[in-house]
Amino acid sequence: MQALRIAQWNFLELLPKSCLTEPVISGQAGAAFHMVMDPPLIRELLNNRVKDFRKGNLIVDLFRSVAKENIVSAHGATWEKLRPPMAKAIHISTLKNFSNVFSEAAEAAATHISKHLGTPLDIESQMTQTTFEVIAKLALTESDPQFMNTVQRALGTFTTEIARFSPLDFLDAPNWLPRPNRVGLSPTIAYGQKLVDSVISTRKQNGPQSPPDILDKLLEAQVADPFITDAHIRDNLNVMLIAGHDTTARTLSWALYLAAFDPAVQEAASAEARAVLQGRPAGFDDVQNLPLTQQIIKETMGLYLSFPLLVRKSLVSETIGGVDFRKNDQVLIPLYALHRSHLHWDEPDSFRPSRFDGTTKINKYAYLPFGGGPRICIGASFAQLQSQIQLATLLSRFRFSLIEGRPPQPKLSFSLISRNGIHLNAEPIS
Ligand code: HEM
Numbered sequence: 135m136q137a138l139r140i141a142q143w144n145f146l147e148l149l150p151k152s153c154l155t156e157p158v159i160s161g162q163a164g165a166a167f168h169m170v171m172d173p174p175l176i177r178e179l180l181n182n183r184v185k186d187f188r189k190g191n192l193i194v195d196l197f198r199s200v201a202k203e204n205i206v207s208a209h210g211a212t213w214e215k216l217r218p219p220m221a222k223a224i225h226i227s228t229l230k231n232f233s234n235v236f237s238e239a240a241e242a243a244a245t246h247i248s249k250h251l252g253t254p255l256d257i258e259s260q261m262t263q264t265t266f267e268v269i270a271k272l273a274l275t276e277s278d279p280q281f282m283n284t285v286q287r288a289l290g291t292f293t294t295e296i297a298r299f300s301p302l303d304f305l306d307a308p309n310w311l312p313r314p315n316r317v318g319l320s321p322t323i324a325y326g327q328k329l330v331d332s333v334i335s336t337r338k339q340n341g342p343q344s345p346p347d348i349l350d351k352l353l354e355a356q357v358a359d360p361f362i363t364d365a366h367i368r369d370n371l372n373v374m375l376i377a378g379h380d381t382t383a384r385t386l387s388w389a390l391y392l393a394a395f396d397p398a399v400q401e402a403a404s405a406e407a408r409a410v411l412q413g414r415p416a417g418f419d420d421v422q423n424l425p426l427t428q429q430i431i432k433e434t435m436g437l438y439l440s441f442p443l444l445v446r447k448s449l450v451s452e453t454i455g456g457v458d459f460r461k462n463d464q465v466l467i468p469l470y471a472l473h474r475s476h477l478h479w480d481e482p483d484s485f486r487p488s489r490f491d492g493t494t495k496i497n498k499y500a501y502l503p504f505g506g507g508p509r510i511c512i513g514a515s516f517a518q519l520q521s522q523i524q525l526a527t528l529l530s531r532f533r534f535s536l537i538e539g540r541p542p543q544p545k546l547s548f549s550l551i552s553r554n555g556i557h558l559n560a561e562p563i564s
Pocket of ligand 1: 379505
């Protein structure tokens with residue numbers, strides 16, 4: 135019960151220290167569970183045994199509570215129908231077109247920060263705002279800021295309230311048992327859904343935007359395949375709006391914290407960005423000339439990855455890689471521990487962006503910020519490009535420093551937040 139109480143408020147504290155030195159830990163907490171930190175076994179489960187190790191209820195039910203027909207929870211035929219059009223809507227080939235929006239948002243964030251110098255900056259809120267504006271513009275091209283504010287608040291209920299794990303989730307308790315943190319939120323969710331429904335029906339009447347946004351691309355997919363209903367479009371647009379901004383906001387917040395934590399790395403990245411950008415915000419073509427920014431983002435996704443836990447449920451009773459999986463066992467892949475494992479990394483807890491300078495071999499299945507196999511994140515390139523553009527722009531304009539006595543404390547909510555926020559000082563670089 136104590137473990138479950140801890141899990142309720144911060145799953146990370148439930149990870150035993152042995153996660154950092156053992157490949158697999160099995161035990162019982164309600165259901166039997168296996169924590170898997172072994173790269174070959176992870177590769178097997180994520181790549182070759184997708185049908186036998188489905189997404190676990192912990193994640194499936196979380197997303198279904200706001201979006202019944204969503205891609206993250208779906209499996210089988212529904213997932214096969216939803217994945218291609220969603221991946222296509224934000225495919226790497228469209229990123230150049232999106233990048234202007236990333237650059238404009240970076241400029242807007244810099245302007246905002248410059249107006250609030252002299253007081254500690256709440257970096258998490260700032261980055262959440264800027265990444266939400268990006269995905270809202272790309273998904274819905276919705277010009278009315280008041281409308282988007284309301285959508286943002288409705289979806290915010292998901293990340294701050296609903297998406298907190300409940301001890302009942304860990305016990306794999308049936309859905310009809312109400313989770314206390316989700317009780318009473320149905321009207322907020324229903325309201326958010328109604329808002330998005332109204333945008334969809336208006337768009338159907340008025341036709342596509344120019345250039346077409348993510349909603350237009352999903353509606354196009356519906357014309358090609360009538361299996362895709364309006365409910366699919368609404369629910370998956372909501373998933374895009376949530377997953378498409380919250381995770382990137384976390385990456386940027388932790389990256390800025392780490393830059394402030396290591397002034398030498400920050401100075402080098404800032405000098406690199408200033409030399410390339412010459413005062414303008416970063417854009418698509420600059421990214422290849424900003425290797426240190428890219429390394430900082432990759433290292434941040436190693437140490438403070440936004441989505442630090444993959445959850446699967448075993449549908450088979452079988453011994454795989456020496457582990458006895460039984461039907462209905464919970465399979466946890468704690469990426470947070472995998473990325474800090476002493477078995478796979480030198481100085482795993484140190485901030486060392488040079489790990490990613492191309493001279494060191496990285497074990498692919500020991501570094502999985504976007505998951506792996508067929509269910510790998512569809513937004514990986516989108517998130518990395520946006521993160522690099524925003525980080526390079528901000529580091530070229532400001533010097534960030536830590537505030538004494540306020541170190542952030544990592545906590546797994548929907549994504550990896552800091553329990554006490556991330557607050558930094560910023561001073562302009564003249
Ligand atoms: C730094 C940013 C991001 C991180 C760290 C991240 C991480 C992940 C991870 C680890 C998974 C796999 C989950 C699993 O296998 O259980 C995933 C899946 C997914 N992500 Fe991301 N993500 C990020 C950004 C995005 C963005 C920008 C979008 C959309 C615009 C997105 C949409 C999705 C979707 C739809 C899935 C489910 C794919 C499927 O099940 O087929 N993510 N993400």
